[in-house]
Amino acid sequence: MARLTLTPQLEHLRASVEAARSTLDVEAIHQARVASRRLRVFLSLGDVHVLHDDLRWLARGLSRVRDLDVVQAEGLGGDFGHWLRAQHEAARVDARAVLEHPRLDGLLRALAFVEPLSRRQAEARREALVDEVEAAWGAFREAPGHEVLEALHRLRRRARSARYASEWVGAETAPFRRLQEAAGAACDVIALGALVREYEAQASVTSADAPQLEAVVRERLVPALLAQAW
Amino acid sequence: MKLYLVRHAIAEDGPDDDARALTKEGVARFRQQVALLERLDVTFDRVLHSPKKRAVDTAELLERLCEGDFEVTPLLATAPTDRLLEACVGEAVALVGHEPHLSTLLAWLVLGEKVAGKVELKKGAVACLDGTAAPGQMQLTWLLPPRVARRAGLD
Numbered sequence: 001m002a003r004l005t006l007t008p009q010l011e012h013l014r015a016s017v018e019a020a021r022s023t024l025d026v027e028a029i030h031q032a033r034v035a036s037r038r039l040r041v042f043l044s045l046g047d048v049h050v051l052h053d054d055l056r057w058l059a060r061g062l063s064r065v066r067d068l069d070v071v072q073a074e075g076l077g078g079d080f081g082h083w084l085r086a087q088h089e090a091a092r093v094d095a096r097a098v099l100e101h102p103r104l105d106g107l108l109r110a111l112a113f114v115e116p117l118s119r120r121q122a123e124a125r126r127e128a129l130v131d132e133v134e135a136a137w138g139a140f141r142e143a144p145g146h147e148v149l150e151a152l153h154r155l156r157r158r159a160r161s162a163r164y165a166s167e168w169v170g171a172e173t174a175p176f177r178r179l180q181e182a183a184g185a186a187c188d189v190i191a192l193g194a195l196v197r198e199y200e201a202q203a204s205v206t207s208a209d210a211p212q213l214e215a216v217v218r219e220r221l222v223p224a225l226l227a228q229a230w
Numbered sequence: 231m232k233l234y235l236v237r238h239a240i241a242e243d244g245p246d247d248d249a250r251a252l253t254k255e256g257v258a259r260f261r262q263q264v265a266l267l268e269r270l271d272v273t274f275d276r277v278l279h280s281p282k283k284r285a286v287d288t289a290e291l292l293e294r295l296c297e298g299d300f301e302v303t304p305l306l307a308t309a310p311t312d313r314l315l316e317a318c319v320g321e322a323v324a325l326v327g328h329e330p331h332l333s334t335l336l337a338w339l340v341l342g343e344k345v346a347g348k349v350e351l352k353k354g355a356v357a358c359l360d361g362t363a364a365p366g367q368m369q370l371t372w373l374l375p376p377r378v379a380r381r382a383g384l385d
Contacts, residue, residue: 050279050290053299102313106302110281113249 003116004168006042009035010111017108020062021099024092026069032099033062039111041164044129045122048114054107061098065091067191083199119169126165133158133176141226148222149190149214156183186221190214233339233368234274234324235332235357236292239263239376241284252287259376260291260354266379267356273297278317279326280306288354289326296324310335310344318363332357342366352376 013035019028036055043052068088076084098104136151136158143151156179163176193214240256252260275298279289285307289300298320305314306327314335318325325332330346336357338344342365351357354376361368 048290049293050286050300051302054302057301102304103302106281106304106307109248109304110283110286110302113251113283113286 002119004042004045004119004122005116006039006111006114009038009042010108013039013111014108017099017104020095024096026065026092029062029092029095030066030069033059033066036062037160038164038167041129041161042117042168043114044161045125045165045168046115046117047121047125051107051110051114054103054110058098058104058107062095065095068195070188071192071195079203080196080199083203084195087195117168122165123169123171126162126169126171129158129162129165133162133179137179145218148218152183152186152190152217152222152225156180156187159183182225186217186225189217189221193217231318231320231361231363232322232371233318233359233363234272234322235336235351235359236288236324236326237329237332237351237353237355238280238282238284238288238326239291239354241353248282250282250284252284256284256353257287257291259380260288262379262382263354263356263374263376264291264295266374266382267295272322272358274320274322274324276301276320276322277324277326278303278306280304280328282307282328285326285328289324292324292326306331310338315339315363315365323363336370338365339363339368340366340370349373350375 013032016028016032016035019025020032036059040052040055040059043049043055065088068084068091072084072088075081133155136155140148140151140155159176159180163173163180165171166173166176239252239260241250241252244250272295274292274296277289277292277296277298277300279285279300279302281302281304286302301317303314303317305311305317306325309331314325325335327335329351333349333351334344334346336351336359337346337348339359339361341348349357349370351373352375355374357373358371359368360371
């Protein structure tokens with residue numbers, strides 16, 4: 001039975017990192033983050049523990065610039081929009097520090113020699129990840145109001161892992177992608193709420209926006225997700 | 231802090247130094263070493279390791295002793311520098327690397343001088359240092375060559 005190799009995603013990560021280093025292009029940064037997550041799932045499928053934390057460090061180090069990019073795409077104006085643009089620029093500078101960190105060079109160097117995976121082992125582990133999506137979905141459905149946002153985040157992460165695991169073994173990805181995207185849309189609104197709160201704290205202003213955004217997630221997006229995604 | 235210097239286990243020969251994997255014997259012997267460390271209640275809150283495959287594989291075998299994060303760093307694949315010392319943050323940190331860099335690091339931390347060959351670190355050996363990760367500021371507490379675990383018959 002053929003073995004699975006991480007080479008295609010490693011090449012994608014290398015190319016994305018190279019592009020991001022030279023231009024700080026937001027799409028290249030995003031692609032580096034996505035590749036790092038796919039590679040983490042590959043390591044999970046092989047029950048490999050080392051390099052996981054390095055890939056998570058990379059994804060986290062690049063996440064703020066992406067989150068701000070998503071919000072900026074809404075074209076928000078006023079003081080908040082101005083603050084968002086300044087935060088976005090600062091996040092790009094922080095991303096550069098991650099991209100130029102020796103840890104990333106070590107990571108790329110080490111990933112080149114990760115052993116190929118047995119397909120049978122990968123498929124068995126994928127089944128376990130699918131079970132985790134089922135469990136997260138059940139927990140999300142049953143979550144009391146004050147825990148629903150946390151359950152939503154967990155569901156999104158589980159769906160993403162199952163999707164990437166399915167990609168690695170060549171299984172169907174569509175149900176997990178739909179779930180990930182639906183949960184992701186709700187999580188983007190929550191992230192916007194968090195940015196509003198951060199802005200308020202820094203600018204010493206208050207508004208009703210943040211609680212309203214969380215109410216939108218609880219009252220509209222969560223029921224829509226429950227009705228359609230899975 | 232406690233700093234554990236871990237030399238990678240026995241590895242294959244090969245033309246690409248980064249790619250050399252552990253041998254079966256190397257894995258088996260280092261598992262004995264890990265079992266002994268476990269009996270000694272050794273745990274790590276961070277494991278830093280070189281990106282060379284034999285160090286990555288050795289770090290993987292330390293997984294059950296690690297209560298925190300793993301971190302790959304090219305600083306462990308070269309002669310020790312101030313930047314490596316700055317990376318040694320934590321209460322119980324393991325550094326998985328190579329010779330002659332590890333014994334040079336040991337001498338630097340204990341004696342204050344970057345000299346190689348003052349301490350023999352066999353493949354799979356572990357040295358425990360206590361103190362502050364700065365030149366001349368650490369004490370060598372113990373050194374565990376792999377044959378101790380082997381003779382104890384641990385698996």
